[in-house]
Amino acid sequence: MTALVHAELLKLRSIAAGGWLLVATIVVVVLEALGFTLGATDGSGPGQAGDPHLLSQAVASASAGEIVLLVMGILAVTQELRFGTATSTFLVTPKRGHVVAAKMMAVALVGALFTLISVAIALPLSVWLVDVRAGSVLWERRVGEVLAGVVLVMVLYGPLGVAIGSLVRNQIAAVAGALTWLFLGEGALAGFLPKVEEWTPGGATASALQVGTWAGTDHVLPPWAGAALILAWAVLFAVLGARVTLRRDLV
């Protein structure tokens, strides 16, 4: 399995897309950090410039690259089918489930690297911005909790993408479907059935990152359980993908 993970990392490294995805991650992290802090309205309510807990909310911007990692995970599978490299991949490793597992581990490792870079940018940037905007910075326990959530979410979103790609196989359908669900589907579900939404991948992510808790939102799941739920979704999709769609004939 180690050899397979190495091969998958080499696949990601040996095309230019990997570099561009890192650039995209850095850009969205910076934009998110700027947008959150500079967009805060005057006042001392939750999320406003005078809120003493502003830093714990601002550092969540380090997870902005989760979508980039999700897409990377999807592409890791669907590009193989699109360019036909799946043939040589499955000739080397005829057990297709092993390929899916190796890809999940590889993108998780890339996710860890991207997280390190994201936190290294988002944390000092947020501290500086909060200091400029609010005039003071409060280092509280929740800053660490949110950062831990960021690490878990970022590491898990790549494998979640791999799982979705294995299940859907078609690149455009997988990417468009996943993004539409996260940006529109989750929102609609949250509006109609907020308690159900807590159990979806997006809801689990919100729990893990403690989104909105500063404004009084009460998540059903504690942060660690939210992260565990993302993993559960990833494993579920991956098993379904490996057992059903990815078993199909490769013609």
Added chain:
Amino acid sequence: MDTDIVFDSVTKRFGPTLAVDGLTATVLAGRVTAFLGPNGAGKTTTLRMLLGLVRPTSGQALVGGRRYVELDHPVRRVGAMLEATGFHPGRRAVDHLRVVSVAAGLDRGAPARVLEQVGLGEDGHRKVGQYSLGMRQRLGLATALLGDPPVLVLDEPANGLDPHGIRWLRGFLRGLAAEGRTVLVSSHLLQEIEQTADDVLLLAGGRLVRSGTLAELRGVGASASVVRSPDVTRLAEILADAGYPSTPALGDELLVPAPAQEVGRLAAEHGVVLHGLAEATQGLEDVFMGLTEVGR
């Protein structure tokens, strides 16, 4: 070490289409076996079943007595090059080979070695997107050779090669067989492999219509005849009943896999008027065309 390839009543159905119909054949080690047939005959599907990429509807294909998916180190046992095998256009050729090499646990020198072997030593650091079709074919061959396997399965390796490349490929395949390897090479063009193959499997319409040595297949040509008759339909029926499935040729002509005296005797026996009868001076090409037409 058993390195024969065995097809045992392999059948593949895609929905209503019967792509491969009960194929049974053995491919022997140390010989180049040509897997011949027109486009759409089921060659690629058969090879993909052998390599575990397509699941047979029934029957099985074995390498050295085992299914491909059961092999411990498939890349070291079987080298495969398939027609639709793709390369990421943005990846360098050497990186493509490295990926396979790392996944298969091969030595670090393997990619450079096979690039030299197929004549791409100078071009390994270029992106595959910049490669010509012929270069991509060579890269496919290089991928097949990475694990130095005793069995090689090559699907239409001559596609996209220029005459110089085809000549190179001939010598290359002969060399691989001379080293004792099992070489199964598919083609829809007979002349590509006529000077290379020892054995032939002839596939048409998903069925094996002929198998044997190339010399035996040439023998089929010697005992064929061309017959002309105003009543070809009836003559064809009579010949088919006698075990000679004929092929309609130009106008009122039939190509019959039987000696002229036999065709003449059958025609006289049934009172069919003939306008012409001759031993077919067939090349192997005609045999190929004739037999594969029959299978359609």
